[in-house]
Amino acid sequence: MSIQISHRAKAINPSPTLTVSSLAKKMQADGIDVINFGVGEPDFNTPDYIKESAKKAIDDNFTRYTASAGILELREAISTKFKKDNNLNYNPEDILVSPGAKAAIVFILMAVCDPRDEVLIPCPYWVSYTSQVELVDAFPVLLHTNMSCNFKINAQQLEETMLSLSSPKALILNSPNNPTGTVYDKKELEEIAEVCLKHNILIISDEIYERLIYDGAQHVSIASISDEIFKITIVINGISKAYAMTGWRLGYAAGPTEIIRRASRIQSHITSCVNSITQKAAVTALLENDGSIEMMRKTFEKRRNYLVNELNQIPHIECIMPKGAFYAMPNISYYLNNSQIKNSVDLCQYLLKDYHIAIVPGSAFGVDNYVRFSYANSIDNIKEGVKRFADGLRSLVSIP
Ligand SMILES: Cc1ncc(COP(=O)(O)O)c(C=O)c1O
The missing domain is CATH 3.40.640.10 (Type I PLP-dependent aspartate aminotransferase-like (Major domain))
Structure with missing residues (x-):
């Protein structure tokens, strides 16, 4: 192609969160049971009173x-x-x-x-x-x-x-x-x-x-x-x-x-x-308000408590209890320091391909020794997803 791309366009990378999400969606469309912790949006429907207007x-x-x-x-x-x-x-x-x-x-x-x-x-x-x-x-x-x-x-x-x-x-x-x-x-x-x-x-x-x-x-x-x-x-x-x-x-x-x-x-x-x-x-x-906003907030809070407590049970994983939004960011340094995987992108790719969970590499947010989970997901999915995360990490460093 002879038309040159602008310096501005060249400096811009695709949004990593959307990239993980779309890869996970593609795997799901291919019939693979992927648990998607990559999404940055509530998994609820827009409340009816808003749709009516x-x-x-x-x-x-x-x-x-x-x-x-x-x-x-x-x-x-x-x-x-x-x-x-x-x-x-x-x-x-x-x-x-x-x-x-x-x-x-x-x-x-x-x-x-x-x-x-x-x-x-x-x-x-x-x-x-x-x-x-x-x-x-x-x-x-x-x-x-x-x-x-x-x-x-x-x-x-x-x-x-x-x-x-x-x-x-x-x-x-x-x-x-x-x-x-x-x-x-x-x-x-x-x-x-x-x-x-x-x-x-x-x-x-x-x-x-x-x-x-x-x-x-x-x-x-x-x-x-x-x-x-x-x-x-x-x-x-x-x-x-x-x-x-x-x-x-x-x-x-x-x-x-x-x-x-x-x-x-x-x-x-x-x-x-x-x-x-x-x-x-x-x-x-x-x-207006029909109570659904508070219902969603309370549901997120329950999921947060469950997810973060479960993450902290995994050996060498540390995750602080977030006070807001719907994300948790466990530190994965131990696994990067003690396995053949050396960065958060490779870790997330490995977990997506081999353990069918989509999480976002910390490098997308400027910190390579973390990954981001979105808990805009059902408790059942969170339960199964954290188990897969733990299994994937365990097999990396051969913890029995
Ligand atoms: C911190 C933050 N600001 C802004 C936005 C964008 O929100 P909107 O959907 O209104 O563009 C997001 C969406 O992920 C976000 O996480």
């Missing part, structure tokens, strides 16, 4: 382009949600509705980043952040964490890293976290926010797992810490995870009016607006 939107012919930033009714519903759940005051013009939180993050980055700006990302990180930053020609700067600090960055680490940068623009914080399940408390957020304020960098706070939080923990939005912090924060959220609506494609960003206005202008040239029917369904999701 979408059917009504179609019958009412609500099927045309809408305002690019989203219909006013929805932005008002989001504003109500922020007030009720997070004690945050956003006007509709401070809110951008995008086709997924994923897209909202990219439009915000496009609105604030210039080439070679630096964007700080705690590691392990959600797979898309680094690619999204590279897509806008900015540099991802990783803030490394590990199990001993509960996968949390701290203010001192942030301050030290900041001093070494030439053009820091933003920090992407994700709590509850994918892939670790870590949840930051108010004090930790206050300390981090203070450093961001001192260095005048934007906080992009991805709170998409806000509702999936366990052990009675409370979600705190970093934007609610003070008026000053509110002014330097963009909150990202969406309906995919809490309402089991991943395929409907709707997320949102809220923050300083000027940034939102610019991001909205960018969105208007790329996607026009979010699907009109989905927008109506999102109004219902945010304003």
Whole structure:
């Protein structure tokens, strides 16, 4: 082929979580009984009361382009949600509705980043952040964490890293976290926010797992810490995870009016607006409640308890109890150090091919000595899957 691919396209790798998932699906289609722990979406159906409102939107012919930033009714519903759940005051013009939180993050980055700006990302990180930053020609700067600090960055680490940068623009914080399940408390957020304020960098706070939080923990939005912090924060959220609506494609960003206005202008040239029917369904999701959201949360909590307890029974596997989201991240160092398999990708391929379980290699999240399990799966599947995981590991190092 004589047409050259752009440097931007060459820098972008396929999403590793989707790659594992599609390989597992292909094996399943070939009749192989694969247990899929790779998926990043609830295994529940969208609740009926939400589906009904979408059917009504179609019958009412609500099927045309809408305002690019989203219909006013929805932005008002989001504003109500922020007030009720997070004690945050956003006007509709401070809110951008995008086709997924994923897209909202990219439009915000496009609105604030210039080439070679630096964007700080705690590691392990959600797979898309680094690619999204590279897509806008900015540099991802990783803030490394590990199990001993509960996968949390701290203010001192942030301050030290900041001093070494030439053009820091933003920090992407994700709590509850994918892939670790870590949840930051108010004090930790206050300390981090203070450093961001001192260095005048934007906080992009991805709170998409806000509702999936366990052990009675409370979600705190970093934007609610003070008026000053509110002014330097963009909150990202969406309906995919809490309402089991991943395929409907709707997320949102809220923050300083000027940034939102610019991001909205960018969105208007790329996607026009979010699907009109989905927008109506999102109004219902945010304003009504039939108890199914809490039912899903409780079910996830039971599965989490079961999965993490079982993982910790496996010799030389250590896994901290995640406080939120629907992922667990066991440390697999012992098996990489004591077998012929030397990295998480090879381990996951071996487990998929020989033991028919799909899990995501830690290297996808920037940490090679871990793997990620999604517990958006039935207890029966979790039980059988952990057994296969244990069998696969045992035969690697010949533990009887
Ligand atoms: C941390 C995080 N942010 C954002 C998203 C994207 O959500 P959406 O479906 O709204 O694009 C995901 C999806 O996996 C995620 O894990």
